[in-house]
Amino acid sequence: MSRPLTDQEKRKQISIRGIVGVENVAELKKGFNRHLHFTLVKDRNVATPRDYYFALAHTVRDHLVGRWIRTQQYYYEKDPKRVYYLSLEFYMGRTLQNTMINLGLQNACDEAIYQLGLDIEELEDIEEDAGLGNGGLGRLAACFLDSMATLGLAAYGYGIRYEYGIFNQKIRDGWQVEEADDWLRHGNPWEKARPEYMLPVHFYGRVEHTKSGLKWVDTQVVLALPYDTPVPGYMNNTVNTMRLWSARAPNDFNLRDFNVGDYIQAVLDRNLAENISRVLYPNDNFFEGKELRLKQEYFVVAATLQDVIRRFKASKFGSTESIRTIFESFPDQVAIQLNDTHPALAIPELMRVFVDIEKLPWTKAWDITKRTFAYTNHTVLPEALERWPVDLVEKLLPRHLQIIYEINQRHLDVIAALFPNDIDRLRRMSLIEEGGVKRINMAHLCIIGSHAVNGVAKIHSDIVKTQVFKDFAELEPEKFQNKTNGITPRRWLLLCNPGLAELIAEKIGEDYVKDLSQLIKLHKFVNDDIFIREVSKVKQENKVKFAQYLEKEYKVKINPSSMFDVHVKRIHEYKRQLMNCLHIITMYNRIKRNPMKPFVPRTVIIGGKAAPGYHMAKMIIRLITAVGHVVNNDPVVGNKLKVIFLENYRVSLAEKVIPATDLSEQISTAGTEASGTGNMKFMLNGALTIGTMDGANVEMAEEAGEENLFIFGMRIQDVEELDKKGYNAQEYYDKLPELKQAIDQIKSGFFSPKQPDLFNEVTNMLFHHDRFKVFADYEAYVKCQDKVSQLYMNAKEWTKMVIRNIAASGKFSSDRTIKEYARDIWNVEPSDIKIPPPNEPRDVADDKNPNCTTQQVKL
Numbered sequence: 001m002s003r004p005l006t007d008q009e010k011r012k013q014i015s016i017r018g019i020v021g022v023e024n025v026a027e028l029k030k031g032f033n034r035h036l037h038f039t040l041v042k043d044r045n046v047a048t049p050r051d052y053y054f055a056l057a058h059t060v061r062d063h064l065v066g067r068w069i070r071t072q073q074y075y076y077e078k079d080p081k082r083v084y085y086l087s088l089e090f091y092m093g094r095t096l097q098n099t100m101i102n103l104g105l106q107n108a109c110d111e112a113i114y115q116l117g118l119d120i121e122e123l124e125d126i127e128e129d130a131g132l133g134n135g136g137l138g139r140l141a142a143c144f145l146d147s148m149a150t151l152g153l154a155a156y157g158y159g160i161r162y163e164y165g166i167f168n169q170k171i172r173d174g175w176q177v178e179e180a181d182d183w184l185r186h187g188n189p190w191e192k193a194r195p196e197y198m199l200p201v202h203f204y205g206r207v208e209h210t211k212s213g214l215k216w217v218d219t220q221v222v223l224a225l226p227y228d229t230p231v232p233g234y235m236n237n238t239v240n241t242m243r244l245w246s247a248r249a250p251n252d253f254n255l256r257d258f259n260v261g262d263y264i265q266a267v268l269d270r271n272l273a274e275n276i277s278r279v280l281y282p283n284d285n286f287f288e289g290k291e292l293r294l295k296q297e298y299f300v301v302a303a304t305l306q307d308v309i310r311r312f313k314a315s316k317f318g319s320t321e322s323i324r325t326i327f328e329s330f331p332d333q334v335a336i337q338l339n340d341t342h343p344a345l346a347i348p349e350l351m352r353v354f355v356d357i358e359k360l361p362w363t364k365a366w367d368i369t370k371r372t373f374a375y376t377n378h379t380v381l382p383e384a385l386e387r388w389p390v391d392l393v394e395k396l397l398p399r400h401l402q403i404i405y406e407i408n409q410r411h412l413d414v415i416a417a418l419f420p421n422d423i424d425r426l427r428r429m430s431l432i433e434e435g436g437v438k439r440i441n442m443a444h445l446c447i448i449g450s451h452a453v454n455g456v457a458k459i460h461s462d463i464v465k466t467q468v469f470k471d472f473a474e475l476e477p478e479k480f481q482n483k484t485n486g487i488t489p490r491r492w493l494l495l496c497n498p499g500l501a502e503l504i505a506e507k508i509g510e511d512y513v514k515d516l517s518q519l520i521k522l523h524k525f526v527n528d529d530i531f532i533r534e535v536s537k538v539k540q541e542n543k544v545k546f547a548q549y550l551e552k553e554y555k556v557k558i559n560p561s562s563m564f565d566v567h568v569k570r571i572h573e574y575k576r577q578l579m580n581c582l583h584i585i586t587m588y589n590r591i592k593r594n595p596m597k598p599f600v601p602r603t604v605i606i607g608g609k610a611a612p613g614y615h616m617a618k619m620i621i622r623l624i625t626a627v628g629h630v631v632n633n634d635p636v637v638g639n640k641l642k643v644i645f646l647e648n649y650r651v652s653l654a655e656k657v658i659p660a661t662d663l664s665e666q667i668s669t670a671g672t673e674a675s676g677t678g679n680m681k682f683m684l685n686g687a688l689t690i691g692t693m694d695g696a697n698v699e700m701a702e703e704a705g706e707e708n709l710f711i712f713g714m715r716i717q718d719v720e721e722l723d724k725k726g727y728n729a730q731e732y733y734d735k736l737p738e739l740k741q742a743i744d745q746i747k748s749g750f751f752s753p754k755q756p757d758l759f760n761e762v763t764n765m766l767f768h769h770d771r772f773k774v775f776a777d778y779e780a781y782v783k784c785q786d787k788v789s790q791l792y793m794n795a796k797e798w799t800k801m802v803i804r805n806i807a808a809s810g811k812f813s814s815d816r817t818i819k820e821y822a823r824d825i826w827n828v829e830p831s832d833i834k835i836p837p838p839n840e841p842r843d844v845a846d847d848k849n850p851n852c853t854t855q856q857v858k859l
Helices: 009-015 022-039 050-078 096-103 107-117 119-125 136-150 263-268 270-277 293-315 321-331 346-357 362-372 388-395 396-418 423-429 441-446 460-467 469-476 487-493 498-508 516-525 531-552 577-593 615-632 651-660 677-685 697-704 714-724 729-735 737-748 758-766 774-792 795-807 814-826 842-847
Strands: 081-087 091-093 130-134 153-159 168-172 175-178 201-204 207-208 213-217 220-233 239-247 334-339 373-376 386-391 439-441 452-455 480-484 563-568 602-607 639-644 663-666 686-693
Touching: 022 107, 022 263, 050 096, 050 107, 050 119, 050 220, 050 239, 050 615, 081 293, 081 423, 081 498, 081 795, 091 136, 091 207, 091 239, 091 651, 096 107, 096 136, 096 220, 096 423, 096 487, 107 119, 107 469, 119 531, 130 201, 130 639, 136 239, 136 334, 136 487, 136 814, 153 293, 153 814, 175 615, 201 293, 201 423, 207 396, 213 346, 213 396, 220 270, 220 293, 220 452, 239 270, 239 293, 239 386, 263 270, 293 321, 321 334, 321 362, 321 396, 334 362, 334 814, 346 362, 346 396, 346 441, 362 373, 362 396, 386 388, 388 439, 396 423, 396 441, 396 452, 423 469, 439 441, 452 460, 452 814, 460 469, 460 480, 460 697, 469 615, 487 498, 487 651, 487 677, 498 531, 516 795, 516 814, 531 651, 531 795, 563 651, 563 774, 577 602, 577 615, 577 639, 577 737, 602 651, 615 639, 615 651, 651 677, 663 677, 677 686, 677 697, 677 795, 686 697, 686 774, 697 795, 729 737, 729 758, 737 774, 774 795
Parallel strands: 081 153, 081 334, 153 239, 334 373, 373 452, 452 480, 563 602, 563 663, 602 639, 663 686
Antiparallel strands: 091 130, 168 175, 201 220, 207 213, 220 239, 386 439
């Protein structure tokens, strides 16, 4: 038998990672040594692995620069409609390997680094994640940037350059402990500061009535300094820009007013202004109405809109149009997508600019504003909806509050005319919620200020229309759309699972990378014994590799032939990690009851961060680690069952665990998970799904056939009926002996002998205020898990089901999602045009155009 290939040899074989030319490799080695010497000022005697990572990153970045400049130049000359994706989060992860793949440099870099006597995977692992997001919403924004560049859209991501991203999670004595994520400590080779585009942002102050209209005066100024990060499309020479704003105090900060003497204190106080971009708020699906968060939301919006308008005017001022009519064409040149309500203040801010500064009449300004904005809703959980106290907005943004009141007044006038005497409808549809503290409902602001509103999966968009925003959908049904989420196959297949990506390419060619619908061609091979063996072999190799990683990082030995049952996502009651935990206890009890009975071995891996202030989520982590401690140390269990809590789950760890997964847990209560995107990543990477009919699971079952997923539990209608009837947890406890045993063990301190009452709050919640009805789905879940184990014993049938899932996953590419946004919302067409690479001359006709000098190009 031939010896197994090393990782290095495997990577060399993979064709979709680019061609290895001798000149290419020599050039990369030269670049690497040049950067080590001139950029890092090191030689091979004193360089550290981190120096080598930076040398490689700079070398790869060199290959981006020409394409980046040329793309922006191309946009300047062709002046296409621009798309602006506004988000408070961009969960980018690592950049090095993704850049190599999208530029077709992966194999050449592998070879160059190998010839230099280094291990490229080791270097890749040194890079810090750009953890500027919490979970799904932030990662979606990152996938969208990749797809927009790959589809040749003139698109820009705009957000905040947080100095500290999502906290690093440590587990100490079974508890989550947070550590600051100082991701910029060693510098970031991928960003370029652009101080020449620094912009002022105003806060506080008051509104003055002047002859020429209303004026916002006596404000405090904070400067917004942009940092640009290149976003390369896949093999099309397009490089778009993600621009993240950092807060800086102006140089006269605190020095222009009366505090005459205390110069030192004034300089120290600059921190107060600069705190705006200090740290990402670590809440997922939860609204925390803090002043600093509102400042962040306005900061990104005010800086971005100035930039958008500057770029719009730069492209227009060759024209004869007067300033008064110039903005007529604004919605034809600009589309702005609001990623949830976090950037909702963009609506009153654009109105302020149009009315107060550009002197447009209100109705004209409002018409242009509505045609410019579109809003994506990401959640139906009431505690997640942003409702800002009027008093806070009045203090921080007095002019914006006036504008919001005016928008609301005109909106309610229309409703009152359509529905006379329907006072309750006016109350329901108002932007201002009365009662107790007056609050602004930001979702209502987004709906009336946008020409399109979308949910992120069919079932979610349906709930948005028929329940959450029913009144608005009745008024303007054409405004409400669905755009089912997707994931980029570059990161979530080529990068993280090269073995599977290559196996697919051998069977159906390489075009699927840019057109994932082609995976449907794999249906031909469902019964191909050789293909079945190869798919199974790739999964096994991924499992062995991940098992080695776990052994190295966690010192736990796991059985790579056991079923890898994986539940990774933010810890939240609605995601029902507790139900998974009850299943683990049930499996444990079955083994103990009958140790000789055959048992399909499992390694249950649960991972995810809990918001630091979310007490119940932290207790759920503590319970999982406690159960794991008992299970993993019981000699009767042996290697039949292992429980691992995966510490510090993040993008780079997802890239390791997802390709190694057999069973993907997607078990939220029906009607609570808007879409989910982890579910899609697992499906594409050859895991089977156990899940409820919630979010995108519904469409996954539709694509693959329900018989190829393990679907269980209540549907939305069942949940509604149970709500009408009244959910009584005790009923299920009394009726189901295995559930009773598990709960009794948690209550009695079986898993926490030193603190028997440690989990009282958890069991008390499950009995008396479980909004997500864990007990109601427990029985169906456990029975479904038995079906999973049964199928896992038949390796061939399991793998055939895996192949059917991969073949059905094409719909869930973010390329498809972005094409739908482009055509249905932004009114732009994806472009196949491949901008010439930097080493080729540009089109002669373009070069002769006298109006396009390089000096004019504004990024």
